[in-house]
Amino acid sequence: MRRYQEKATIIPKRLETSQSQQPVIITGSDLVGSAYHWNLDYLCAHLGYGLYTVYSSTSGKFKYYDEKKVPNVPSFKPPTSHTDMTFQDFVSILRQKNDSKWIYLQQPLNDTVGPRIEMDFKGFNWDFAYRQMKKNRWGPLTSNLLLVGMEGVITPAHYDEQENLFAQIQGYKRFLLFHPDQFECLYPYPIFHPHDRQSQVDFDEPDLKKFPLFSKLKGYEGIVGPKDVLYIPMYWWHQVESLQGHGETISCTFWFKAAPTEKVVYPLNAGQKVAIMRNIEKMIADTLKDNKNMPHFMKTMVQGSAD
Ligand SMILES: CCC[C@@H](CC(=O)O)C(=O)C(=O)O
Numbered sequence: 001m002r003r004y005q006e007k008a009t010i011i012p013k014r015l016e017t018s019q020s021q022q023p024v025i026i027t028g029s030d031l032v033g034s035a036y037h038w039n040l041d042y043l044c045a046h047l048g049y050g051l052y053t054v055y056s057s058t059s060g061k062f063k064y065y066d067e068k069k070v071p072n073v074p075s076f077k078p079p080t081s082h083t084d085m086t087f088q089d090f091v092s093i094l095r096q097k098n099d100s101k102w103i104y105l106q107q108p109l110n111d112t113v114g115p116r117i118e119m120d121f122k123g124f125n126w127d128f129a130y131r132q133m134k135k136n137r138w139g140p141l142t143s144n145l146l147l148v149g150m151e152g153v154i155t156p157a158h159y160d161e162q163e164n165l166f167a168q169i170q171g172y173k174r175f176l177l178f179h180p181d182q183f184e185c186l187y188p189y190p191i192f193h194p195h196d197r198q199s200q201v202d203f204d205e206p207d208l209k210k211f212p213l214f215s216k217l218k219g220y221e222g223i224v225g226p227k228d229v230l231y232i233p234m235y236w237w238h239q240v241e242s243l244q245g246h247g248e249t250i251s252c253t254f255w256f257k258a259a260p261t262e263k264v265v266y267p268l269n270a271g272q273k274v275a276i277m278r279n280i281e282k283m284i285a286d287t288l289k290d291n292k293n294m295p296h297f298m299k300t301m302v303q304g305s306a307d
């Protein structure tokens, strides 16, 4: 991943989240202490024979796309394909080490898992998780996603609309994080696009003619290893790379709904402005019903006259 900026701020290490919606790498939480022994063989033996969603990419990049929005963009070409298979089949493909084929298992933990995994899951440090939830007034936990990636896989820059405690179990991941106020440097796709919430900029080959503000981007960097938990605040952009040379990565996310906005305080923060932009864009798309001309319509709106 080419250096896009001179100096990234290093994500601080703490024992807990702070209430300031800032990213921190939490050490010593043992949030997933009961899963520290998870490795491919153990998971093969105990995950059971449920089906797991496995994504494939020819580039090693796994840019998420919303299948429900594909009809909105007839020319859209999905950058990845996915199929459901048993964990055992996934591991046997992984071990074939076919370099042209990058694969990444991403599956919510559900009740198809075997009793040992269920016991490990129940043994997570839920007190710690719920303490962070209460302290930050987050909404309820919505899902735990199991991630098993080949070394070298990349999840390109995007933001999520939930709070995330990202627990690293095996291997190392390099995170680049960007405050929501970097929105204008990251050029998200339109909301109706399948790549909604994803940056249009390829960090390896940034097209600075098309995306000039990308050169002004300033962000944070952190490497998470086994037992680390990274707090990724909602609306913070992040790009994630499974570092080469440390074997496959195993991670588990804890996604929480956003904290309810009790009293709006002005000036609005950057995350609130992203939420407002999304609501306005959705309203225009629903009313205009002409995705192709939305950019022109919105440009006309802000320029005050048709160009
Ligand atoms: C599907 C989720 C992928 C993950 C990044 C990564 O570990 O590759 C992420 O973006 C997140 O946890 O929010």
Ligand SMILES: [Zn+2]
Residues within 6 Å of the ligand: 158, 159, 160, 238
């Ligand atoms: Zn994410």
